Amino acid sequence: MEGITDNIFWIKDKRVSQDAIHPYTEAEKSIPIIIDNGSYMCRVGWATDAEPRLVFRNCYAKQRKDRGKKNSTNDSEILVANDISNIEAVRFQLKSQYDENIVTHFEAQELMFDYIFTHLGVNTSTVNHPIIITEALANPHFSRQCMSELLFECYGVTNVSYCVDGLLSFHLNTKAEDGVVINIGNCSTYIMPILNGFVVTANSRRIRIGGQHLVRYLWRWLQLKYPQHLNAITLSRAENILYSNMHISENYMSELSNWADPDYFDKNVTKIQLPFYAQPSTTLSAEQLKERKREAAKRLADVNAKKREERLEEDEQELARLVELEEAMEEFTPDEAEYQHALDEAQVNTLQELQTKTSALRQRIEKLKLKIQQANTLIKDDEIEEPKPKRVNLSIPSDAEEREKCLEGIKQQWRDIHARKTARKNRRQEMAKRRTAASQERMRIISQLAKREKKEDNFGMRDEDWDVYKAINKDSGGSDSEEDDEKLQELETILKHHSPEFLGETTTKPISIAENYQLLLSIEKIRIGELLFQPSMYGIEQGGISSCLEYVLNLHSEEEQSRLVNNVFVTGATAKIPGLKKRLEKDLLTMRPFQSNFNVYIAKDPELDPWLGARAFSTEILENGMSEEEYKSLGGGFLKKHKFGNEYWTPEIPPQIVVPEVPKSGQ
Amino acid sequence: MVAAEEQNEEKLTESKIPVFHNPNFKHSAIRFSKKRVWKNLKQILALEKSYIWPTDAVHYSNIEAPPSFTPAKKYSDVSGLPANYTDPLTKLRYANSSEFQYVRGLSMDIVNGLLEIRKANSIV
Numbered sequence: 001m002e003g004i005t006d007n008i009f010w011i012k013d014k015r016v017s018q019d020a021i022h023p024y025t026e027a028e029k030s031i032p033i034i035i036d037n038g039s040y041m042c043r044v045g046w047a048t049d050a051e052p053r054l055v056f057r058n059c060y061a062k063q064r065k066d067r068g069k070k071n072s073t074n075d076s077e078i079l080v081a082n083d084i085s086n087i088e089a090v091r092f093q094l095k096s097q098y099d100e101n102i103v104t105h106f107e108a109q110e111l112m113f114d115y116i117f118t119h120l121g122v123n124t125s126t127v128n129h130p131i132i133i134t135e136a137l138a139n140p141h142f143s144r145q146c147m148s149e150l151l152f153e154c155y156g157v158t159n160v161s162y163c164v165d166g167l168l169s170f171h172l173n174t175k176a177e178d179g180v181v182i183n184i185g186n187c188s189t190y191i192m193p194i195l196n197g198f199v200v201t202a203n204s205r206r207i208r209i210g211g212q213h214l215v216r217y218l219w220r221w222l223q224l225k226y227p228q229h230l231n232a233i234t235l236s237r238a239e240n241i242l243y244s245n246m247h248i249s250e251n252y253m254s255e256l257s258n259w260a261d262p263d264y265f266d267k268n269v270t271k272i273q274l275p276f277y278a279q280p281s282t283t284l285s286a287e288q289l290k291e292r293k294r295e296a297a298k299r300l301a302d303v304n305a306k307k308r309e310e311r312l313e314e315d316e317q318e319l320a321r322l323v324e325l326e327e328a329m330e331e332f333t334p335d336e337a338e339y340q341h342a343l344d345e346a347q348v349n350t351l352q353e354l355q356t357k358t359s360a361l362r363q364r365i366e367k368l369k370l371k372i373q374q375a376n377t378l379i380k381d382d383e384i385e386e387p388k389p390k391r392v393n394l395s396i397p398s399d400a401e402e403r404e405k406c407l408e409g410i411k412q413q414w415r416d417i418h419a420r421k422t423a424r425k426n427r428r429q430e431m432a433k434r435r436t437a438a439s440q441e442r443m444r445i446i447s448q449l450a451k452r453e454k455k456e457d458n459f460g461m462r463d464e465d466w467d468v469y470k471a472i473n474k475d476s477g478g479s480d481s482e483e484d485d486e487k488l489q490e491l492e493t494i495l496k497h498h499s500p501e502f503l504g505e506t507t508t509k510p511i512s513i514a515e516n517y518q519l520l521l522s523i524e525k526i527r528i529g530e531l532l533f534q535p536s537m538y539g540i541e542q543g544g545i546s547s548c549l550e551y552v553l554n555l556h557s558e559e560e561q562s563r564l565v566n567n568v569f570v571t572g573a574t575a576k577i578p579g580l581k582k583r584l585e586k587d588l589l590t591m592r593p594f595q596s597n598f599n600v601y602i603a604k605d606p607e608l609d610p611w612l613g614a615r616a617f618s619t620e621i622l623e624n625g626m627s628e629e630e631y632k633s634l635g636g637g638f639l640k641k642h643k644f645g646n647e648y649w650t651p652e653i654p655p656q657i658v659v660p661e662v663p664k665s666g667q
Numbered sequence: 668m669v670a671a672e673e674q675n676e677e678k679l680t681e682s683k684i685p686v687f688h689n690p691n692f693k694h695s696a697i698r699f700s701k702k703r704v705w706k707n708l709k710q711i712l713a714l715e716k717s718y719i720w721p722t723d724a725v726h727y728s729n730i731e732a733p734p735s736f737t738p739a740k741k742y743s744d745v746s747g748l749p750a751n752y753t754d755p756l757t758k759l760r761y762a763n764s765s766e767f768q769y770v771r772g773l774s775m776d777i778v779n780g781l782l783e784i785r786k787a788n789s790i791v
């Protein structure tokens with residue numbers, strides 16, 4: 001049902017299914033493995049695959065097994081990537097190897113590699129394959145060193161090559177050697193100038209806003225706008241809404257002013273339908289409810305009647321027995337054994353007791369009979385009698401003019417009470433706050449009371465003395481507000497009946513339950529995407545994409561600038577939001593000299609292109625990879641220069657930081 | 668008792684280790700630290716600074732985008748429309764009088780939440 005019908009967008013929660021463990025065939029031996037290790041999604045496949053085999057969220061959840069049980073040790077269940085079928089269920093346990101867009105937690109990365117190689121079906125003692133893996137631009141040396149160490153020493157891979165995702169996408173999409181890459185990632189957005197095929201790292205810039213911030217912003221915003229649906233608005237749903245309903249406005253300010261117009265709003269608003277469960281009781285009409293009530297009452301009466309009849313029967317039998325005993329006893333004298341036996345039978349000591357017992361029983365039977373009779377007539381009465389209306393309301397004259405006058409009076413009364421109520425509410429609020437006139441007045445009276453001379457305490461002698469409490473009471477006038485409530489309700493019932501449109505102004509009642517579960521998207525549709533251009537809306541002081549692009553361009557000579565703007569290339573999963581191209585073109589038009597040329601391109605597949613690029617250029621990348629010997633002699637942070645990767649500078653690492661080599665055991 | 672449990676656990680984790688995984692591998696970065704804590708990004712960047720680099724080297728922390736050169740535009744916290752006013756009590760921005768009424772009717776946690784999403788809530 002997902003999709004937009006009638007401006008209503010039906011949310012459907014996506015469930016991920018577990019990844020299959022692929023068979024490991026002879027043909028795959030020594031084929032490179034390509035890993036696009038993004039901070040949000042990870043894509044993995046053999047270099048011979050047309051598309052990545054595994055696509056999963058780069059995260060895991062640690063859950064404690066049988067929590068609360070006595071014998072539970074601290075073993076926990078770890079769900080990795082696509083093992084998590086519903087991410088919202090483990091949202092608080094979710095962990096990732098990333099800090100921003102840099103891998104920092106390599107035990108977590110180890111877990112992800114285990115997952116990757118297991119699902120690729122690797123079943124040999126080492127992962128005997130070259131690896132092509134992506135990393136962030138200017139990835140810290142330390143981070144790369146740890147990654148190489150993990151891949152070579154833990155998995156025994158043959159070769160490792162590092163690439164930057166945005167550069168792979170750029171070279172896949174364009175044959176040009178110059179350009180600017182705008183890579184909108186999950187954590188941050190990179191602006192990377194490329195000259196002669198190589199990235200100019202020194203002039204690249206990173207803005208700390210990415211897809212993740214957009215999702216979080218939308219999520220929090222919707223939660224605050226609809227606090228009643230706090231738990232129904234999840235991050236996954238916000239993400240779903242973001243990528244299916246948002247666009248980037250070409251001219252944000254003018255589009256904003258459109259939204260201020262109610263007609264435009266009605267025409268363009270999108271309703272997000274949250275899943276909901278209809279309560280069955282609400283489908284019953286008042287008549288049906290009444291019928292049900294009546295049936296229940298009748299059933300109860302029937303049960304009672306049956307019980308009474310049973311009791312009557314029992315009593316009558318008992319009476320008959322006792323009478324029989326009494327008659328029998330008359331034939332014997334008290335000395336005879338039969339006489340005593342009869343007394344035992346009746347569970348009494350003397351004949352008098354037996355006689356009182358029988359008479360009491362007779363009375364009870366009489367009473368029961370009377371009750372049964374009453375109950376029978378009552379049921380009949382019930383069936384005829386209609387429940388009376390609760391309150392006889394003010395009579396409304398039938399004459400149209402009179403009626404109008406009368407209703408106007410009622411409306412006026414309603415307004416008065418309503419105003420009184422709001423005034424009281426405001427006063428209460430004022431009182432609660434310090435430094436308002438009302439609370440200062442209250443404090444003044446209290447301090448005066450406290451100051452009063454205590455020589456002659458006659459407080460309470462006069463009735464007016466007690467009024468002072470009314471003045472200093474925090475929620476003054478609480479008692480008569482209840483009265484007002486009742487009156488207000490009464491008036492509302494009349495108004496609802498005679499002029500329903502009047503109350504419509506003040507209390508809008510939703511028509512269906514579904515509408516109760518709808519979120520309205522208006523300005524949000526352009527506001528979220530605008531975050532990329534105005535990070536200040538998210539509290540980030542950095543400039544947006546356009547202003548940063550302008551800054552980066554200004555770091556270059558004019559000749560270089562025109563080479564760069566000729567090929568402005570946008571990639572990264574967030575680039576899927578429509579309208580991005582037009583907006584960038586508009587912004588470039590304002591920042592570039594009059595009648596100069598520029599071109600904006602969006603990646604063919606902003607999400608998948610880094611992986612596909614690595615596949616397309618795998619031979620070239622692998623030629624510049626790092627072999628195990630190079631790793632051992634040059635260190636794990638080492639890089640060879642190639643078009644798709646980071647630049648490398650050799651650091652001189654102070655000796656105290658170098659970790660001493662420990663003899664390896666078991667290898 | 669404790670020793671037995673530990674053994675048990677060891678066995679459990681061992682059985683989980685895939686064949687291609689070197690069972691004796693230990694990360695050098697945490698091999699000698701007792702707490703086995705990984706450095707976060709900030710600490711890594713600080714560590715990188717302590718290395719001696721060639722003069723032209725560019726680091727992760729060097730390519731941070733500059734702050735915006737234009738003043739931040741102000742938008743209403745409740746509607747997103749351009750806002751000319753700020754409520755002195757709640758510090759929320761609003762565009763018109765009806766929004767002001769709405770702002771004053773909001774509960775404290777909503778107000779704080781709205782300030783928080785543009786990181787304008789000062790924790791005092």
